[in-house]
Amino acid sequence: MLTSTVCAAVSAAGLGIALLTAYRKRFRSAARIAAWSLIPVGLVMTGIVDWVTDLVFKPTVWAGFGVLALSALLFMITRAADRRTGGTRKQRREAAAGERGAAVAPAASAPSLGPARTADRPKSRGTRGSGGGEEDFSDIEAILKKHGI
Incomplete structure (x- = not known):
């Protein structure tokens, strides 16, 4: 009840200031002041003020x-x-x-490179896929050097 009275008094004072401002021919400022002064009354009428006072006290x-x-x-x-x-x-x-990788067997975690090479079958050096591992790394090194890495 006290908060409603205080809000009504603040609004009345604000409307009085708005009237004085309008009397001085400053209508936009008077309208702005009137808008601000109507906010407390609107808050009381919607019940927000009672909710805030219950919250605070x-x-x-x-x-x-x-x-x-x-x-x-x-x-x-x-x-x-x-x-x-x-x-x-x-x-x-x-x-x-x-930790998860340590639990898996090393043979299972190695990537599959195709059929295993045996000692009786010689390595072919002419194809890039089978014997050109160093060439692949040299290409990568060249690219990295080119980009300054």
Whole structure:
């Protein structure tokens, strides 16, 4: 009830200032002042002022804000602790991938290069796919040098 009276008084004062401004032939400013001065009355009429006063003057609401602040503080502390002890996300992912890779047998994790070469079958040197591993790396090195890497 008191907040409604205060808002009505503020609006009345604002409308009075708007009238004085209009009397001085500054109509745009008077209209702007009138618009601002009608806001408190509109808020009272919609019930927002009662909601805000209940929000501000109830101790349980402030206790709720305190609980939310404590929750946010705990999130920040645990995140900072994770950063100090666990490294970055990328490092943790790489470590987890390394642990998973160690569980797989080495033969299963090697890429398939086709049929295995035996000692009785000689290597062919004329084809690029079978004996040109060094050529592939030299091409890559040339490209990297070209780009300054």
